[in-house]
Amino acid sequence: MPKRRAPKGCYWRGDTLWGRALVAGREHRWSLRTGDSKIAEPRYNAEKARLIARSRFGDDRKTWGAAIEAWSDHIAANVRPNTIKRYLVSLGQVRPMLDGCYLDEIDRALIAGIVSDRRAKGASNATIRRDLGAISSVLGFCEDELWIDANPALAQLKRINEKRDPIVLPEPADIEWVASRAPGLFGAMIRAAWRTGCRQEELASLERLRVDLKRRQATVVGKGNKLRTIDLHGSYEIFRPAVATLRSKYAFWHGAGDPYANVASRFAEITASAQKAAQAEGREFRRFRFHDLRHRFAVDFLKDRLGSIHDLQMHLGHSSVKTTEMYLKYLTPDEARSAKSASAQNPAHLQRFGADER
Secondary structure (H helix, E strand, C coil): CCCCCCCCEEEEEEEEEEEEEEEECEEEEECCCCCCHHHHHHHHHHHHHHHHHHHHHHHHEHHHHHHEEEEEHCCCCCCCCHHHHHHHHHHHHHHHCCCCEEHHHHHHHHHHHHHHHHHHHCCCHHHHHHHHHHHHHHHHHHHHHHCCCHHHHHHHHHHHHCCCCCCCCCCCHHHHHCCCCCCCCCCHHHHHHHHHCHHHHHCCEEEHEEEEECCCCCEEEEEECEEEEECHHHHHHHHHHHHHHCCCCCEEEEECCEEECCCCHHHHHHHHHHHHHHHHHEEEECCCCCHHHHHHHHHHHHHHCCCCCCHHHHCCCCCCHHHHHHHHHHHHHHHHHHCCCCCCHHHHHHHHHHHHHC
């Protein structure tokens, strides 16, 4: 009779497989309660990991939930409220994959799995970076507390930072197709992003009193909590119904006056529904992200000669014109030369950005 082979670290006792491991200088043996090698192997690995964790952490082995509680008390005194709010949104997105985990179980493979899951749900690189930043903040705190040896989210964060999401320029008809299917003021926020180039966070946090319809201006809170005032041009009509009510302090709100949260996820759901509707009607439709509305605005701004590349830089809130210049490759040579020169306002363009196209 051929000799039975046991998985690595295992041995036979009669017809039952047993595990054996040397942990912290002490030998452990335990029954795997099966004679099937395929069942025994994962049981062995799981028990060995538990023994290693117990030898290292003892009774003080920290869970992700406990880490979040301790981190929350720490972060409240060290980070601005808007940053905390952004962290909490991201942590809510990844919660299903981390709840119940011990800190020593959160490794690079698990972080990579979170990234894959977020991509499968349509999250952009920018959104995934924010999610990883929130996870890294928690794990960095745990590292400082000596609960873990290293922060596995950092390597993945650096890797994604090397990638830039490709620019997509959604067609106006597709934008309207999506906006017309959005509930409440979410459709108006989509149109506002298209007509102003504002980021989703800037519009979601825009307070009603910061919109001046008389001067056709709005003051938004950009990256780093920096304020900037932008011209609304003809698109100010989009904001009129949004700021006419006293029900909320926000320009774009829902429910009892609450600002929109998880904008990217909400938008992904709406575009998925719009795509199904387009397929049912036999019309062409290409899905896009909320941030692509900003790209569409920027290219139209330059093509229609609303201003120079430097005017666009100030409007979008870019710290360097080098960032804004990425839009030049979508222009003809003549349009690019015009964009690099002094701004020349085009009244026809201002009218086109009015309420006639909402």
